[in-house]
Amino acid sequence: MDILVVLEGANGAIHRISKEAVAAAQALGKDINQKVSVLAFGKDSDNLSKEASGFNVDEVILVEDENLNNYSADAYAETIKQVVEKESPKYVIMGYSYLVRDFFPKVSARLQKPLITDVIGYKADGGKTLFAKQVIHGKLTVDIESKVDGPVLIGFQSAAYSEDNLESGSAEVRTVAVTLDPAQLKTTSEEPFQEESGGVDLTAADKIVSIGRGIGKEENMSLINDLAAVLKAEIGASRPIVDSGWLPNSNQVGSSGQSVTPNLYLALGISGAIQHVVGMKGSKNIVAINRDPDAPIFEVADYGVVGDILEIVPKLTEALKNQ
Amino acid sequence: METPHIPVIFYLFAIIALVLFIYNIRKFLAIRIGKSDSDYKIKLIPAALNLIYYGILQRRVFRFKFSFAAVMHFLIGFGFFILLYATAVGTFVSRGWLINFLPHLDTPWFAILNDTGGLMVFIGILMALYRRHFNKPKSLPQDAFKGRGNLFGDTGILLIILFLVIGGYLAEAARLAIQAPDTAQYSWIGYPISKLFSFEFWNTAEQSLWWSHGILSLMAIAIIPNTKIFHTIASTINIALTERDLRGKVKPMFVSKLMEDPDMDPDEISLGSTKLEDFTWKQLLDSIACTECGRCTNVCPAYNTDKPLSPMKIITDMRQELYDKYLNKKEVDGIVGKPITETELWSCTTCGACTEVCPVLINHIPTFTEMRRYLVLSEGKPHPQAADSLEKTMNTGNPWGFSKSERTKWASDAGIELPLMSEKKEAEVLYWVGCAGAYDPRNQKVAKAMVNILEAANVDYAVLGNEESCTGDSARRLGEEYLFETMALQNIETFNKYKFNKIITPCPHCFHTLGNEYGDFEGNYEVQHHSQFIMELIEDGKLKLNKYLDNKITYHDACYLGRHNGEYEAPRNVINSVIKDGKLIEMERNRKNSFCCGAGGGNMWYDIEDGERINSVRFQEAIDTEVDVVATACSFCTIMMDDALKVKGKEDSMQVLDIAELVAKAL
Numbered sequence: 001m002d003i004l005v006v007l008e009g010a011n012g013a014i015h016r017i018s019k020e021a022v023a024a025a026q027a028l029g030k031d032i033n034q035k036v037s038v039l040a041f042g043k044d045s046d047n048l049s050k051e052a053s054g055f056n057v058d059e060v061i062l063v064e065d066e067n068l069n070n071y072s073a074d075a076y077a078e079t080i081k082q083v084v085e086k087e088s089p090k091y092v093i094m095g096y097s098y099l100v101r102d103f104f105p106k107v108s109a110r111l112q113k114p115l116i117t118d119v120i121g122y123k124a125d126g127g128k129t130l131f132a133k134q135v136i137h138g139k140l141t142v143d144i145e146s147k148v149d150g151p152v153l154i155g156f157q158s159a160a161y162s163e164d165n166l167e168s169g170s171a172e173v174r175t176v177a178v179t180l181d182p183a184q185l186k187t188t189s190e191e192p193f194q195e196e197s198g199g200v201d202l203t204a205a206d207k208i209v210s211i212g213r214g215i216g217k218e219e220n221m222s223l224i225n226d227l228a229a230v231l232k233a234e235i236g237a238s239r240p241i242v243d244s245g246w247l248p249n250s251n252q253v254g255s256s257g258q259s260v261t262p263n264l265y266l267a268l269g270i271s272g273a274i275q276h277v278v279g280m281k282g283s284k285n286i287v288a289i290n291r292d293p294d295a296p297i298f299e300v301a302d303y304g305v306v307g308d309i310l311e312i313v314p315k316l317t318e319a320l321k322n323q
Numbered sequence: 324m325e326t327p328h329i330p331v332i333f334y335l336f337a338i339i340a341l342v343l344f345i346y347n348i349r350k351f352l353a354i355r356i357g358k359s360d361s362d363y364k365i366k367l368i369p370a371a372l373n374l375i376y377y378g379i380l381q382r383r384v385f386r387f388k389f390s391f392a393a394v395m396h397f398l399i400g401f402g403f404f405i406l407l408y409a410t411a412v413g414t415f416v417s418r419g420w421l422i423n424f425l426p427h428l429d430t431p432w433f434a435i436l437n438d439t440g441g442l443m444v445f446i447g448i449l450m451a452l453y454r455r456h457f458n459k460p461k462s463l464p465q466d467a468f469k470g471r472g473n474l475f476g477d478t479g480i481l482l483i484i485l486f487l488v489i490g491g492y493l494a495e496a497a498r499l500a501i502q503a504p505d506t507a508q509y510s511w512i513g514y515p516i517s518k519l520f521s522f523e524f525w526n527t528a529e530q531s532l533w534w535s536h537g538i539l540s541l542m543a544i545a546i547i548p549n550t551k552i553f554h555t556i557a558s559t560i561n562i563a564l565t566e567r568d569l570r571g572k573v574k575p576m577f578v579s580k581l582m583e584d585p586d587m588d589p590d591e592i593s594l595g596s597t598k599l600e601d602f603t604w605k606q607l608l609d610s611i612a613c614t615e616c617g618r619c620t621n622v623c624p625a626y627n628t629d630k631p632l633s634p635m636k637i638i639t640d641m642r643q644e645l646y647d648k649y650l651n652k653k654e655v656d657g658i659v660g661k662p663i664t665e666t667e668l669w670s671c672t673t674c675g676a677c678t679e680v681c682p683v684l685i686n687h688i689p690t691f692t693e694m695r696r697y698l699v700l701s702e703g704k705p706h707p708q709a710a711d712s713l714e715k716t717m718n719t720g721n722p723w724g725f726s727k728s729e730r731t732k733w734a735s736d737a738g739i740e741l742p743l744m745s746e747k748k749e750a751e752v753l754y755w756v757g758c759a760g761a762y763d764p765r766n767q768k769v770a771k772a773m774v775n776i777l778e779a780a781n782v783d784y785a786v787l788g789n790e791e792s793c794t795g796d797s798a799r800r801l802g803e804e805y806l807f808e809t810m811a812l813q814n815i816e817t818f819n820k821y822k823f824n825k826i827i828t829p830c831p832h833c834f835h836t837l838g839n840e841y842g843d844f845e846g847n848y849e850v851q852h853h854s855q856f857i858m859e860l861i862e863d864g865k866l867k868l869n870k871y872l873d874n875k876i877t878y879h880d881a882c883y884l885g886r887h888n889g890e891y892e893a894p895r896n897v898i899n900s901v902i903k904d905g906k907l908i909e910m911e912r913n914r915k916n917s918f919c920c921g922a923g924g925g926n927m928w929y930d931i932e933d934g935e936r937i938n939s940v941r942f943q944e945a946i947d948t949e950v951d952v953v954a955t956a957c958s959f960c961t962i963m964m965d966d967a968l969k970v971k972g973k974e975d976s977m978q979v980l981d982i983a984e985l986v987a988k989a990l
Contacts, residue, residue: 136718139726213969240969243936255723256708256930271969274763275962278723296764 002034004061004089006080007052008097009044014051017095017204019163021156022055024122025093026167031124034090037061038171041079043069049173056169061087067180071099071192074185077106082178084111089151096155097204108153114146115153120160133157158204159263200234200250207233207264210253210280213240214269214290214309221246223313224268230320236260238276254279269309272297289313336541343545350548351557353649354611357604362574363566370563373684378562383618383682391454392616398447399484405440406491409433434509438495442512445488448481455481462617462626462633473550477615480550483543490536492516497532500525554614558683561612564605565684573692575843578700578805579812595697595802597657599645602693609685610642619677619687624919624941625670629934632670634677634687637663641690659694668695669706670931673800673924675886679915695802705801708929713803716810720792721758722928730789733760733767739774742785744821751783752856753821755828755837758793759958765965766958769829772987776857779990780866784827790817796832799840801925808844811836815846825849827856829983830958831883832923839888852884854894854956854982861900868989871903875950876985877910879941879964880917881957891915894956897982901989907954910944918944922959942967946977953979 005025008015022038029036038055040048041063049062061083067075084092084107092107094100096118108115116131123130123143130143131154146152202208209228215221228235236253237246253260254276265283270276272288272295280286281300288301289309298304305312376382381400385393412425412433426433454460455467455477468476475483495513500522508514517525547553576594581587596602617635625632640662648655659668668691677687699705705713715724734741744753754777760770777784795810814837818826826848828834838850851859860866878898884890891914899905912918921937942964945953953968955961964979 213972213974216972239930240966243939243966243970249930249932252930255712255928259711273765273962273966274723274759275966278725299764 001037001087001089002058003029003036003091003093004084004087005036005038005057005093007038007040007048008095008100009042009048012044012047014048015095015097016163016206017097017156017158019095019166020159020161021093021095022052022057023163023166024156024161025091026056027161027165028091028122028124028129031122032129037087037089039063039080039083041065041068042071042076053171053173054168055171056167057171060171060173062173062175063178064175065178065180067182067185071189072185073103073106073187075180076103077110078180078184079178080107081110083176084151086176091154092151093154093156096157098201100155104153104155111151111153113151113153114148115155116144116146117155118157119154120157159206159261162206162263202234202236202251202253202258202260202262205234205236205260205262207231207266208236208253208260208262208280208283209233209266209268210236210238210270211241211247211268212238212270212276213244214271215241216269216310218244218246220310223310223317227266227313227317227320230317231264231266233264233266234262236265236280238270238273267297267301268313270297271295272300333537336538340541340545344547347546347548348553348556350646350650351611353645354604354607356599356645356649357602357607358600360603360605363603363605365564366566369567373565373567374559374563377682377684378559381682383680383684386618386680386682391450391458395447395450395454398443399451400447402440402443402445402447405436406444409437409440431506431509434506435511438492438510438512441488441491444484448485448488451481452478452485460617460621462620462635463615474546475550477551480543480546480552483539487536487539487543490532490539494529494532494536497525497529501529551614554612554683557608558612558614561608562684564608565686567684572839573689573799575808575840576696576804578808593697594700594804595695596690596693597659597697597701599641599648599655599658601697602641602690606686606690606693607641607645609690610638610645612683613638613642613685614683615639616682618680618682619685622676622680622916624672624674624676624921624937625931627918628921628937628940630666630670630931631664631933632667634671634691637667637691638685638687657697659697663694665698665704665706666931668698669709669926669929671924672882672919672921672926672937674882674919676882676916676919679886692800692802695800696804697802699802700804705803706925706929709797709801709925712928713798713801713806716793716795716798717806720810721762722793722797723758723762725762727792728789730756730761730791731786733762733770734774737771739771741774741788743788744785744823745788745790747785749822750785751824752777752785753818753823753826754784754786755826755830755833756786756791757828757830757833757958759962760829761791763958763962765961766829766981769958769961769981769983772981772983773829773853775987775990776860776866776983780860782860782865785821785823787817792817794833794836794841796836797925797928799836800923801928811841811844811846815841815844818846818848825851827851827853829853829956829981831881831888831956832959835883835887852888852890852893852956854884854897855890857983857986858893858896858900861897866986866990868901868986870989872901872952872985872989874902874952876902876907876952876954877945877948877950878907878913878954878956879910879920879945879960880913881955881960882917882919882923884956885917886915894954894982897986898954901985908948908950910948912944920957920960920963922963927959927962936967936970938963938967939970942971942973946971946973951977952985953977954982954985955979956982 003025005022007018025036035058037058038052039061040052045064049060052060063079094104118133119131121132128145130145132141132143134141211224237251241247242249242252255278259279261282263284265280265286267288277300286301287303288297289305289312290297291308293306384396415421416425467478492513496517499507499513500517593601619634620626623634644655644658647653671691673688712722716722720727731741756770759766792814793810795807799807834850834852876898898907918941920941953964955964961981968979
């Protein structure tokens, strides 16, 4: 086996970040002429494997074991280890989500093989494959090459690749058995829960519509919801919006909120106070709309519109709907 | 006058009471668990002054004049002083000691004084009972019968004193009725009582009245250390021993020296404090001295916005654990985590309001900081959002994580050529811009205004430019002492390369850290806050103001300029010099009683989610003064007030301006 992508489930389907990882693997596979397989296990392994059989991959490996029905870092790590030992892939790839951060390093330790985390891209360069990751707060990008024989573990950063590039096709599902000794599983987990506030993980978002005090009144918030729905974007906010109680804390972007790096960051009526800017300046495309032409947000924006968001946003929503 | 006949057996009871008193007061020795404090020296004169001013005169109790609690405490406290004096005189006179110097028991004024003292206590106790059972301030323990660690609760001792006062009057009435001295009618409460009943009644009741009053008195003495009255001893000692000039100053740990020490055993050292043994004896004494009056909690900005912090709770939690360990021999592992939670500790803005009002001079902030140090340095658990800014401070020298090489971009973008220390080597004034001035678009305007002022007054100044680095203030308040030290040593090294007379800075946090805390690392400089420096320029005629501003202005005190450094007037004078009628409008809470903006103590870098925002509450107070400008003198306050202005939707009618911006407008 050449490349193995391990899938992560979310609400009974394949997690977006795993689809991005498959897209990345497909691109890598083409460039270095290797075949891509995927591995499905866990509570919804059936659904995952069915969904994955519609991808353009070599095969889908399915592991079914009752010890995997609830998340356990030990069980997950051991499963991947055994599959890797049986199938000996050259690359083991996952989307580096928060859950994966919890157990993927364990796989690395159990296999005694290197793990490259938060990878944002790769270079296939005359027989060498280099993986790029950012260091020193995103100020530098380094290319890393594994000098070790056998599998190297790769964790792709969220939104490094787009799920839109995922190639569909068809693949056979093959079941593989693992042996998990419950006595060796030292951790178990409770049922997953969502915070009462319906906390959103903005750090994994591909598009964010972010709103500032320029919205004026709470009633106008519906304009933003409409736009976000059309764009399929998450909603972010500056601190004054959260302080006004119009959105929960989990939507706050900035130094006392979340630091985000989406592909598209739409800053609406945000003046660009330092507390906010430090949380979003790493976004790939920043579009700002603000009444004040001197607003500091335009310093970090790639595209800027000077104007009233109450006028522009409904028209923008309409235009996107008609597209 | 004849010596009253006191049976021998009473003296026996008195000895038993004294022995019990001594046994009960042994809990004082619990402070021996604490660390010794090599910096601490008892200074007799300040101790005596503290004792008179804060102890006997109870200056802090009467801080908010004529409050219910102040009047109540005045009546009980001074009533007791009178009774104590009267009893002492009574004892001496009855034995014929100092007879020529002391007033006799039956002189008119002594009789008046004695009865008045009793009445004061009586009324005071009734007020206290009313307060604890009907008024019920929410910062106090709600079940007054339980009282934490107090025998019979807070109400118990009040009732005992009430019975003592009543018993005292009855015993006095009996004596007056039986002995009928000439001056009897001067005992203006005891005398009317004596007339209520016949001579025969008093004659039969006298013995039992005297004995019940006597025994109850002895019992009360025996249990003093186990009741709230213990504060008359513990708090008094604490008041004498508190070093007022060290208030709010955090002790250095010298982490780098510790790490270079070849004999250092990593298993042995404890960083920060969680075990009772980690605190100094004085910090433990602070906890014993707490009277649970709730003043600290009442003024706490975190508590007032429903965040999970009550300074009093932390101090009394500490005491409870101390007694549990020392008296009840319970295993006490550490107090951070349980009973004192992380969120309580992170909610503190180190604004110093608690320390400012504490009537028994407890020094809260260094104790809280010690516990934060434990969380950060020993457990590796800084507040998760703050961790990010700490890391950025370490990597880039500023808490926002901007590039070090862009520290003067604000000036070059605006076409300002800043005089650099690296080129001039020498200047009269070193202008410390601070990270906010360098990177935050809002505070960059303040930095530009400062340059205008410095140029207009022809000041010989220079900046450090890219050599400047965060002073480490937030890191230190957040418990990251190692990072603070790293920043301090690095900045001191930079300062030592150049010649200057003084440092000026528009940030009170930099001002406090550079001026009060770098000295521990051999960095001694004259540091001025820009308000002080600008005021000097105006007073010396070096800075000419050419116009007055038409604004109505209020001033928001910065905690680290005001409470922590006592500078209330300079910023006010600066503001008044730019307004036509020379009078800014004060907010309800100002100067020592000012209310924090919510950003101090590292709170700039994270949000405690509970309750209302501190800055919104403060800004509402500014709105209530009906001004159009809220003047600030701190980079953090400016950011926080600007945010609150947006939350309150006052973008079109009000503005937040630093005093330097106001002055630059008036040039």
